[in-house]
Amino acid sequence: MVNMGSIPKLGVGIGLRAPHVAEVLATRPAIGWFEVHAENYMAGGPPLAALEQLRADYPLSVHGVGLSLGSAAALDTRHLARLKTLLARLEPALVSEHLAWSMTGGIYLNHLLPLPYTEETLDIVVQHVRYAQEVLQGRLLIENPSSYLRFAHSVIPEPEFLGELVRRTGCGLLCDVNNIYVSCWNLGGDPLAYLDTLPARAVGEIHVAGHAANDADGQTILIDDHGAPVTAAVWALYAHALARFGPVPTLLEWDTNIPDLAVLRGEAHTAERYIQRAEEAVYAGVA
Amino acid sequence: MPALRDLQSAFLRAMLGPDEPQLLEALVGDGLLPTARLQMYRHHVLTSLTEVLQVTFPVICRLVDERFFRYAADAYIRQSPPEAPCLFEYGAHFPAFLATFPPCRALVYLADVARLEWALNVALHAEACAPIATDALRDMPGNEVAGLTVQCHPSLTLVRSPWPIDQIWRANQADADVTAAVIDLRAGGVCLEIFRWEDAVGFRTLAPPVYAFRAALAAGYRLDMAAEAALAAEEDFDVVHALADLLADGSVRGWTRSHATRESASCTHR
Numbered sequence: 003m004v005n006m007g008s009i010p011k012l013g014v015g016i017g018l019r020a021p022h023v024a025e026v027l028a029t030r031p032a033i034g035w036f037e038v039h040a041e042n043y044m045a046g047g048p049p050l051a052a053l054e055q056l057r058a059d060y061p062l063s064v065h066g067v068g069l070s071l072g073s074a075a076a077l078d079t080r081h082l083a084r085l086k087t088l089l090a091r092l093e094p095a096l097v098s099e100h101l102a103w104s105m106t107g108g109i110y111l112n113h114l115l116p117l118p119y120t121e122e123t124l125d126i127v128v129q130h131v132r133y134a135q136e137v138l139q140g141r142l143l144i145e146n147p148s149s150y151l152r153f154a155h156s157v158i159p160e161p162e163f164l165g166e167l168v169r170r171t172g173c174g175l176l177c178d179v180n181n182i183y184v185s186c187w188n189l190g191g192d193p194l195a196y197l198d199t200l201p202a203r204a205v206g207e208i209h210v211a212g213h214a215a216n217d218a219d220g221q222t223i224l225i226d227d228h229g230a231p232v233t234a235a236v237w238a239l240y241a242h243a244l245a246r247f248g249p250v251p252t253l254l255e256w257d258t259n260i261p262d263l264a265v266l267r268g269e270a271h272t273a274e275r276y277i278q279r280a281e282e283a284v285y286a287g288v289a
Numbered sequence: 290m291p292a293l294r295d296l297q298s299a300f301l302r303a304m305l306g307p308d309e310p311q312l313l314e315a316l317v318g319d320g321l322l323p324t325a326r327l328q329m330y331r332h333h334v335l336t337s338l339t340e341v342l343q344v345t346f347p348v349i350c351r352l353v354d355e356r357f358f359r360y361a362a363d364a365y366i367r368q369s370p371p372e373a374p375c376l377f378e379y380g381a382h383f384p385a386f387l388a389t390f391p392p393c394r395a396l397v398y399l400a401d402v403a404r405l406e407w408a409l410n411v412a413l414h415a416e417a418c419a420p421i422a423t424d425a426l427r428d429m430p431g432n433e434v435a436g437l438t439v440q441c442h443p444s445l446t447l448v449r450s451p452w453p454i455d456q457i458w459r460a461n462q463a464d465a466d467v468t469a470a471v472i473d474l475r476a477g478g479v480c481l482e483i484f485r486w487e488d489a490v491g492f493r494t495l496a497p498p499v500y501a502f503r504a505a506l507a508a509g510y511r512l513d514m515a516a517e518a519a520l521a522a523e524e525d526f527d528v529v530h531a532l533a534d535l536l537a538d539g540s541v542r543g544w545t546r547s548h549a550t551r552e553s554a555s556c557t558h559r
Contacts (some may be wrong), residue, residue: 041374041375041376042377044375045375045377045414045415045416046414046415046416046417046418047413047414047415047416047417047444047485048413048488049414051417051488067374068373068374068375069374070374073297074292074293074294074296074297075294078373078374080373081373081374081375084375103297104374105374106294106297106298106300106301107298107301108372109301109305109370109371109372110370110371110372110373110374111301111304111334111370111371112334112337112338112341112371112374112376113304113330113333113334113337115297115300115330116330117293118293118296118315120290120293122292122293123293126293150326150329150330151316151317151319151323151326151327151329151330152316152317152319153296153315153316153317154314154315154316154317155290155291155315188319189317189319190319218321218325218329219321219322219325221320221321223321223329225329
C-alpha cells in the first residue's frame with residue numbers, strides 16, 4: 003500500500019461504475035484516474051480481472067464503504083483481510099474509508115450511519131483507524147460523512163473531531179465538499195468555516211458530487227445521492243477547498259441515474275479548470 | 290448519554306423495525322420530528338438493499354412485478370439482513386424465503402427460479418481458477434481413481450427442479466421472443482448445471498444420470514459412490530466416459546485421495 007504521506011499529483015478522476023467499464027476498457031479515455039468501491043471487487047471474477055487490465059494505464063483509488071470504523075465493536079477482521087488482499091493486487095495510489103458506522107451485532111446495514119461526536123467515539127475510531135493502518139501497512143484517508151441527523155450528546159464539532167483523529171492516528175483526510183455542503187444545510191453550520199477548520203496538510207483527496215433536494219414537512223433536506231451534476235454552490239466550495247488545500251487529487255462521483263461517460267468527463271473537465279485556476283492564482287501570488 | 294454500543298444496537302433495531310424511544314430521545318430534531326430524520330436512514334437502508342436483490346434476482350422481479358418484489362424484499366431484508374459488507378454475497382437465503390413466503394405460495398416454481406438466479410450470481414463472482422488437466426488421472430490405477438473425491442470449479446452449481454425453470458428464465462430475458470413465451474408447467478422438470486466459462490456465465494441441461502453423478506461429486510462423495518448414484522438412475526451408465534466429460538468440461542479444480550496417502554492437486558490462480 004502506498005500513500006505514506008506525500009500527495010500524488012493525479013488531477014481529476016472519476017468513479018468507475020459498472021455501466022462504463024466496457025467503454026473504458028475499449029477506448030481508454032483521457033481520465034486522470036479511477037476510483038472503485040473496494041467491496042465490489044472482493045470476489046475474484048470478471049470485475050476484478052477488468053480492473054487489473056485498467057491498472058496498467060490508470061492510477062487507481064480504492065474507496066472502502068464497509069469497514070465500519072465507527073462501530074463500537076471490534077473491526078471485522080475477515081473484511082479487513084479481504085481489503086488487504088485487494089490492495090496487494092491493485093496497488094492503488096489512494097486508499098480511503100469513512101467516518102461512519104454500518105455494522106453492529108453481526109449485521110451490515112449498507113449505509114454510512116451517523117456517529118455522536120464524543121470522547122468515547124473518538125477513542126473508538128482512533129483505535130480502529132490505528133489498527134486498520136497497522137494491518138494494511140499504510141495511511142488511510144478518512145472521509146467526512148453526509149448527515150441527516152445529529153445526536154443531542156454530540157459535543158465535538160465534526161471538523162475538530164476529524165482534526166483530532168488526524169493528530170492521534172496520522173491518517174489523512176478525504177474532504178468531500180458535497181458532503182460538507184449537504185450536512186451544513188441539513189443540520190446547520192457554515193461550510194466555509196468547516197473547511198477552514200480542517201487540518202489542511204492532511205487532506206489527500208477531494209470528492210465532488212451532485213445531490214438532490216427533497217421536501218420534508220415544508221423543510222428542504224438535501225440528499226447526497228450522487229445522481230446529478232455538481233451544483234454551483236458546491237463548485238464554489240470546491241474552489242475554496244483548492245485555495246486552502248492545494249491541487250489535491252479530486253474525484254467526480256456519480257452513483258445513481260448514471261449518465262453517459264461523456265457527461266462525467268464534462269464534469270471532470272470543469273473540476274480540472276478549477277484546479278488550473280487555483281494553480282494560476284498560487285503562481286500569480288508567488289510572482 | 291447512551292454508550293455507543295447501546296446506541297448502535299438501538300439504531301439497528303430502528304432500521305429494521307419500528308422507532309426506538311431511547312434512540313429518539315438521543316436525536317436533535319432541528320426543525321423536524323426526530324422520527325422523520327430516522328426515516329431518511331431507514332428508507333435508504335431498505336431501498337438500497339432491495340436494489341441489490343433486484344440486481345441479483347431480475348427474473349423473480351419480472352415474474353412477480355416490481356411492486357410486489359419490493360414488498361417481498363422488504364420482508365426478507367428485515368428477517369435476514371446482510372451479515373457482511375460484500376453485497377454480491379447477499380441473498381443466499383432469498384430462494385428459501387420465497388418458498389415459504391405465504392403470498393407466493395401459488396407460484397410453485399418461483400423459489401427454484403430464484404435458486405437458478407442465485408447460482409448464476411455465484412458463478413459470476415467465483416474466483417478465477419484453472420481446472421486440472423484432462424489427462425491428470427490417466428495413469429492412475431482404476432481402484433485408486435474410484436477412491437478419489439474431486440473439488441469442483443468454484444463457479445459450478447447443480448440445480449434440479451420439478452418445473453421447467455430453464456424455459457421460465459429464458460422467456461423472461463430482455464431479448465426473449467414474447468410470442469413464444471407460453472410455458473407449459475406440466476412440461477416436466479429439469480436438471481441444470483450452472484458454470485462460468487471464461488467470463489461468460491450460463492447454464493445447460495444435464496441428463497438425469499449425469500446430473501446424479503455430478504451432484505454427488507459436488508456434494509463431496511467419492512467417485513465410486515457418485516458412480517453408484519448415477520447407476521441407480523441408469524443401469525448402463527458409462528462412468529469412465531462421464532469422468533472424462535467432467536474433466537474435459539474444465540469442471541474439476543483438484544482432487545484428494547480419500548484414504549491411504551492424502552495428496553491433492555491444487556487450484557492455480559489465473
